[in-house]
Amino acid sequence: xxxxxxxxxxxxxxxxxxxxxxxxxxxxxxxxxxxxxxxxxxxxxxxxxxxxxxxxxxxxxxxxxxxxxxxxxxxxxxxxxxxxxxxxxxxxxxxxxxxxxxxxxxxxxxxxxxxxxxxxxxxxxxxxxxxxxxxxxxxxxx
Numbered sequence: 001x002x003x004x005x006x007x008x009x010x011x012x013x014x015x016x017x018x019x020x021x022x023x024x025x026x027x028x029x030x031x032x033x034x035x036x037x038x039x040x041x042x043x044x045x046x047x048x049x050x051x052x053x054x055x056x057x058x059x060x061x062x063x064x065x066x067x068x069x070x071x072x073x074x075x076x077x078x079x080x081x082x083x084x085x086x087x088x089x090x091x092x093x094x095x096x097x098x099x100x101x102x103x104x105x106x107x108x109x110x111x112x113x114x115x116x117x118x119x120x121x122x123x124x125x126x127x128x129x130x131x132x133x134x135x136x137x138x139x140x141x142x
Contacts, residue, residue, distance in 0.1 A: 006045040011038075013121075014052045015137035017130070020101065021058040023142065024065055029104035031142045032056070036118045037109065049117050055137055056124045060097040064089065074103070098124040 016035065020028055034040055038050030064072065072089040092100055101124050109115040123132060 006043045006048045006050050008048060011050050015135040016052055016140040017055045017137040018140050019058055020056050021061040023062055025062050025104050029108055032105050033108035036121055049114055051118055051121060053121045055130050055132055056101055057128055057130055059101050059124050060126050
């Protein structure tokens with residue numbers, strides 16, 4: 001008996017849409033990451049990108065539990081002296097709510113080159129509108 005290995009040409013990709021309205025950030029990211037990797041499909045192969053496309057709408061309505069809204073900070077570093085910058089969750093939510101979901105999902109992905117290709121299949125938008133209606137996305141309940 002031979003093991004099945006998925007080939008890049010044989011993969012059928014679906015488009016899924018997720019509404020982040022009232023969703024908890026970590027739990028939302030934990031559901032999205034396996035879909036992008038393809039772990040929800042029976043043809044999953046670790047060295048091939050078998051995942052589906054995921055569209056996240058209402059990114060600005062995602063929430064955190066407990067006191068994390070006041071305590072959570074995002075850190076960036078420019079690799080120059082004094083280049084550390086910290087931005088609070090509330091400030092990031094006001095400026096770039098899409099980046100919050102992107103970082104949460106990215107940190108749950110494998111740490112390799114293939115993950116960069118998988119992350120390109122994640123589309124995040126503020127509000128209800130998105131520009132992928134032609135792909136006929138299916139609604140995914142989380």
